[in-house]
Amino acid sequence: MARYGMVIDETKCVGxxxxxxxxxxxxNLAEDEAYNYLEEREFxxxxxxxxxxxxxxCQHCDNPPCVTVCPTGASHKRKDGIxxxxxxxxxxxxxxxxxxxxxxxxxxxxxxxxxxxFCVEFVEEGGKPACMTTCMTGVRLFGDLDxxxxxxxxxxxxxxxxxxxxxxxxxxxxxxxxxxx
Amino acid sequence: xxxxxxxRGFLKGSALTAGALSLGTLGALDFRTWAKTNAAAPVRxxxxxxxxxxxxxxxxxxxxxxxIWRIEGNPEANGNxxxxxxxGHGYLHDLYNPNRIRSPxxxxxxxxxxxxxxxxxxxxxxxxxxxxxxxxxxxxxWVNYPQPNHAYALRFMHSxxxxxxxxxxxxxxxxxxxxxNHTVGKLPxxxxxxxxxxxxxxxxxxxxxxxxxxxxxxxxxxxGAKLIVVDPRHSETAIxxxxxxxxxxxxxxxxxxxxxxxxxAERLYDARFVKENTVGFEQLEDEIINYPPxxxxxxxxxxxxxxxxxxxxxxxxxxxxxxxxxxxxxxxAQYLNSFQTARALAIANALLGNINRKGGIYFAQSAGLGELxxxxxxxxxxxxxxADGTGIPGRYPLGSYGDGISHAIPExxxxxxxxxxxxxxxxxxxxxxxxxxxxxxxxxxxxxVVIDPVLSETASIAHYVxxxxxxxxxxxxxxTKHSGKRAQVSIQQKAIEPLFDSRSGFQIICDLAKHLGxxxxxxxxxxxxxxxxxxxLGASLKELRAKGVLAVGPSWKExxxxxxxxSGKVEIASATLEGLGYPAIPRWQEPLVSPDPKDLHAxxxxxxxxxxxxxxxxxxxxxxxxxxxxxxxxxxxxxRSRAEKLxxxxxxxxxxxxxxxxxxxxxxxxxxxxxxxxxxxxxxxVFSKHLTTAYDQGLSxxxxxxxxxxxxxxxxxxxxxxxxxxxx
Ligand code: SF4
Ligand code: SF4
Numbered sequence: 001m002a003r004y005g006m007v008i009d010e011t012k013c014v015g016x017x018x019x020x021x022x023x024x025x026x027x028n029l030a031e032d033e034a035y036n037y038l039e040e041r042e043f044x045x046x047x048x049x050x051x052x053x054x055x056x057x058c059q060h061c062d063n064p065p066c067v068t069v070c071p072t073g074a075s076h077k078r079k080d081g082i083x084x085x086x087x088x089x090x091x092x093x094x095x096x097x098x099x100x101x102x103x104x105x106x107x108x109x110x111x112x113x114x115x116x117x118f119c120v121e122f123v124e125e126g127g128k129p130a131c132m133t134t135c136m137t138g139v140r141l142f143g144d145l146d147x148x149x150x151x152x153x154x155x156x157x158x159x160x161x162x163x164x165x166x167x168x169x170x171x172x173x174x175x176x177x178x179x180x181x
Numbered sequence: 182x183x184x185x186x187x188x189r190g191f192l193k194g195s196a197l198t199a200g201a202l203s204l205g206t207l208g209a210l211d212f213r214t215w216a217k218t219n220a221a222a223p224v225r226x227x228x229x230x231x232x233x234x235x236x237x238x239x240x241x242x243x244x245x246x247x248x249i250w251r252i253e254g255n256p257e258a259n260g261n262x263x264x265x266x267x268x269g270h271g272y273l274h275d276l277y278n279p280n281r282i283r284s285p286x287x288x289x290x291x292x293x294x295x296x297x298x299x300x301x302x303x304x305x306x307x308x309x310x311x312x313x314x315x316x317x318x319x320x321x322x323w324v325n326y327p328q329p330n331h332a333y334a335l336r337f338m339h340s341x342x343x344x345x346x347x348x349x350x351x352x353x354x355x356x357x358x359x360x361x362n363h364t365v366g367k368l369p370x371x372x373x374x375x376x377x378x379x380x381x382x383x384x385x386x387x388x389x390x391x392x393x394x395x396x397x398x399x400x401x402x403x404x405g406a407k408l409i410v411v412d413p414r415h416s417e418t419a420i421x422x423x424x425x426x427x428x429x430x431x432x433x434x435x436x437x438x439x440x441x442x443x444x445x446a447e448r449l450y451d452a453r454f455v456k457e458n459t460v461g462f463e464q465l466e467d468e469i470i471n472y473p474p475x476x477x478x479x480x481x482x483x484x485x486x487x488x489x490x491x492x493x494x495x496x497x498x499x500x501x502x503x504x505x506x507x508x509x510x511x512x513x514a515q516y517l518n519s520f521q522t523a524r525a526l527a528i529a530n531a532l533l534g535n536i537n538r539k540g541g542i543y544f545a546q547s548a549g550l551g552e553l554x555x556x557x558x559x560x561x562x563x564x565x566x567x568a569d570g571t572g573i574p575g576r577y578p579l580g581s582y583g584d585g586i587s588h589a590i591p592e593x594x595x596x597x598x599x600x601x602x603x604x605x606x607x608x609x610x611x612x613x614x615x616x617x618x619x620x621x622x623x624x625x626x627x628x629x630v631v632i633d634p635v636l637s638e639t640a641s642i643a644h645y646v647x648x649x650x651x652x653x654x655x656x657x658x659x660x661t662k663h664s665g666k667r668a669q670v671s672i673q674q675k676a677i678e679p680l681f682d683s684r685s686g687f688q689i690i691c692d693l694a695k696h697l698g699x700x701x702x703x704x705x706x707x708x709x710x711x712x713x714x715x716x717x718l719g720a721s722l723k724e725l726r727a728k729g730v731l732a733v734g735p736s737w738k739e740x741x742x743x744x745x746x747x748s749g750k751v752e753i754a755s756a757t758l759e760g761l762g763y764p765a766i767p768r769w770q771e772p773l774v775s776p777d778p779k780d781l782h783a784x785x786x787x788x789x790x791x792x793x794x795x796x797x798x799x800x801x802x803x804x805x806x807x808x809x810x811x812x813x814x815x816x817x818x819x820x821r822s823r824a825e826k827l828x829x830x831x832x833x834x835x836x837x838x839x840x841x842x843x844x845x846x847x848x849x850x851x852x853x854x855x856x857x858x859x860x861x862x863x864x865x866x867v868f869s870k871h872l873t874t875a876y877d878q879g880l881s882x883x884x885x886x887x888x889x890x891x892x893x894x895x896x897x898x899x900x901x902x903x904x905x906x907x908x909x
Contacts, residue, residue, distance in 0.1 A: 012399065012421065013420075014387040014388075014395070014417040014418070014420050014421065014792070015417060015420070015792070016266055016267055016387065016388075016390065016417070016792035016793070017267045017792065017793055017808045017812075018264075018265060018266050018267040018269075018270060018792070020267065020808065021267045021270035021271045021793075021804055021805070021808075022251070022265070022270050024270070024804060025250065025251035025252070025270055025273075026251055028212075028250075030212070031274075031803040031804040031806075031807040032807050032811070034811075038812070040812075042851065042852060042853065044852060045852050046427065046820060046821070046822070046852040046853070046854070046855075046856070047425075047426075047427045049415055049425065049427075049852045049853045050415070050419075050420070050425065051415060051420060051853060052420070053420070130251070133253065133254075133263070133264070134253075134254065134264055134265050134270070135264060136264045136266065136387070136390070136392045136395045136396055136399075137387075137395060137396075137399050137421065138396075138399060
């Protein structure tokens with residue numbers, strides 16, 4: 001059984017939003033529905049200045065508060081680590097939206113809650129998430145953390161000291177690892 | 182990667198599939214109905230090229246249920262190698278934009294009436310025949326943003342006997358091209374991936390997106406290359422850089438002259454390359470003494486020590502080092518000194534000995550498409566020169582005859598020289614400087630025909646509007662845009678049937694020519710023409726159709742041969758320029774205008790692209806405009822300390838005013854901008870009421886620009902404008 005995860009290299013994001021629209025198309029989202037967003041941060045003073053874009057999406061937490069609070073079991077964690085929402089079981093109570101510290105869940109116009117699904121159908125057929133494959137700087141790396149031959153496992157082994165969870169203090173145990181400068 | 186198909190909802194069974202399949206085109210027009218039912222539908226993949234901007238990235242369009250579902254980058258296409266930008270993903274939705282024109286339109290008493298293609302063609306032909314009789318063929322023009330089928334537009338103009346085929350070049354790149362032409366014989370490319378040191382001046386491939394270049398920069402950085410970005414604004418490319426050098430806008434020439442000064446004074450240049458492959462180095466030595474780094478520091482605000490350091494660093498990495506060949510910013514069509522700046526940039530590269538070297542500046546392989554004759558004869562061509570003066574001594578001798586000076590069209594129309602125009606895939610009313618003047622000029626025309634899928638500003642004042650098919654609806658002429666280390670041909674192909682009564686650009690050009698008695702020059706179908714053009718490359722149309730792009734011809738080889746300059750060498754000093762009355766060696770030249778440093782309200786207005794918008798074309802796309810709104814991107818950037826002196830807070834509304842225009846916009850306070858300027862993202866300020874998403878959102882820099890023509894190539898000098906900024 002694979003154990004999926006992702007690395008996001010926040011030193012490389014140029015804030016183009018291709019991953020937003022690629023994801024919207026992949027998942028048939030309307031123009032104002034998005035499963036990922038960017039946080040822009042500025043550092044320093046002119047002329048010593050720089051800025052960073054931090055791409056955020058469902059972290060597929062190993063300790064997911066959204067799953068804990070879901071009254072119907074619609075939000076659930078799969079064995080391969082992907083957190084999903086079962087559309088038909090979702091009653092739209094939005095508890096999970098409030099519980100998620102990453103603000104990545106949206107209520108769709110159809111009335112149920114959704115969020116990044118790691119492009120699970122693509123992935124099951126050997127593909128990669130759309131946010132990863134469209135990115136011109138290669139910000140994201142996705143794959144099986146348990147397969148030592150996978151690019152992501154090797155990347156993590158090489159860069160362990162540079163990787164951090166986002167909002168690690170929340171103890172959500174994310175499956176997305178951020179590479180810092 | 183082999184074709185993979187998502188089957189979301191696969192488990193839900195086949196009942197849904199049956200429903201989905203019977204949905205048909207009608208359901209496909211309605212996104213919500215389609216999205217609900219498309220889950221398990223079969224998927225078709227069509228290779229084609231994007232039309233979200235001029236890069237024309239290779240892509241695969243996935244069609245589900247008769248509707249475009251998603252697109253994916255074609256890994257074979259050199260220009261994008263598997264990735265796509267937000268414009269590509271977003272612009273595909275314009276196919277279903279309710280603002281699209283559904284049939285040819287004729288303007289009667291200020292209102293558009295739908296008419297048939299035949300009626301449109303016949304009426305246009307009758308009017309042109311009259312104009313031809315009264316004013317001669319030179320009074321007819323065609324202007325387009327370059328498209329693969331522009332060769333046929335040129336053929337059309339020539340078949341009428343008119344020299345007046347124009348591109349948007351004079352508002353974009355003509356100074357850069359002329360400078361490279363007069364230095365190394367043609368416009369080169371950058372071998373970014375193999376470079377050890379990359380200096381980017383006034384170019385932002387991560388914002389004015391060039392995906393292949395960004396991929397190469399990232400790869401070079403991973404291999405240890407250093408990236409320095411010189412830009413008044415902390416650009417998106419600067420995010421990837423080791424260093425951002427915020428230069429005072431309009432003074433890039435000073436930086437380059439000082440770098441050359443250091444290279445010469447400290448003998449850091451490639452002496453052997455200079456001796457063997459250049460002419461005029463002695464003249465350069467004499468002139469460049471005038472520009473020490475201490476002088477440049479005062480002019481361009483980059484410390485002398487930094488100039489010396491980066492010059493030493495780049496020279497240490499030579500010849501696998503380069504200064505990006507540039508585009509629109511700084512050297513394309515911005516300043517009075519853009520041509521000299523581009524010359525200095527080309528010469529500085531030559532001193533690195535990097536011309537046609539790995540990791541340097543190189544000449545991309547070109548695919549020589551075949552000709553259509555002898556089977557399909559070429560028209561004799563026009564008798565006289567262009568009325569804009571390109572190529573004429575005393576007017577714009579260095580101007581590009583091929584591009585023409587398209588922002589002179591309104592002037593030529595006001596003077597009665599141009600009477601009838603075709604505007605195709607272009608919107609000069611919004612993308613040319615000084616819109617009031619542009620509107621007056623285009624309105625003066627006896628006949629204006631616009632070919633566009635929507636009622637752009639320009640289409641809104643046309644006498645006839647011919648609906649061009651959306652790029653996913655139609656085949657087009659083969660193209661060679663993706664050429665790099667190997668030449669490539671690419672093709673736009675139909676992914677779905679046209680939704681409305683629209684036609685391809687190629688078809689419209691041929692139809693117009695036929696109705697104007699030029700049928701003998703257009704006696705071929707698109708497939709025949711494409712096959713003839715591919716023939717000398719040994720490429721088959723069938724294979725190209727299957728793959729979308731094909732590599733052709735030999736691979737690039739390092740080494741400089743005889744260049745296409747008069748001397749056959751790199752012209753550090755140019756006798757041609759001297760003969761025409763321009764300096765043989767680049768010299769410092771002040772910008773045309775500069776803000777008064779004592780005036781707290783005076784700023785230079787500069788502009789640039791955001792990654793999600795192309796010219797004025799994508800602002801009407803809800804998926805892309807949703808990004809601009811959600812992230813509050815439609816704002817004027819202003820340096821924080823300057824803003825505070827005007828009591829401005831982030832998000833405040835200001836009024837901007839220049840000699841020719843005024844407007845209101847909210848500000849973004851930032852430390853990432855040179856204090857002497859304000860920066861306006863391009864692509865907004867749409868004023869056609871027919872573009873309902875984009876209408877009245879933000880401003881365009883063109884609203885503030887006077888009509889200007891630089892004295893070398895006649896470009897628009899689109900950053901030579903001072904504005905007054907005031908809190909409202
Ligand atoms: S596609 Fe890549 S560079 Fe663009 S916003 Fe997403 S992560 Fe950032
Ligand atoms: S990021 Fe939010 S939605 Fe995703 S698993 Fe964690 S808590 Fe749940």
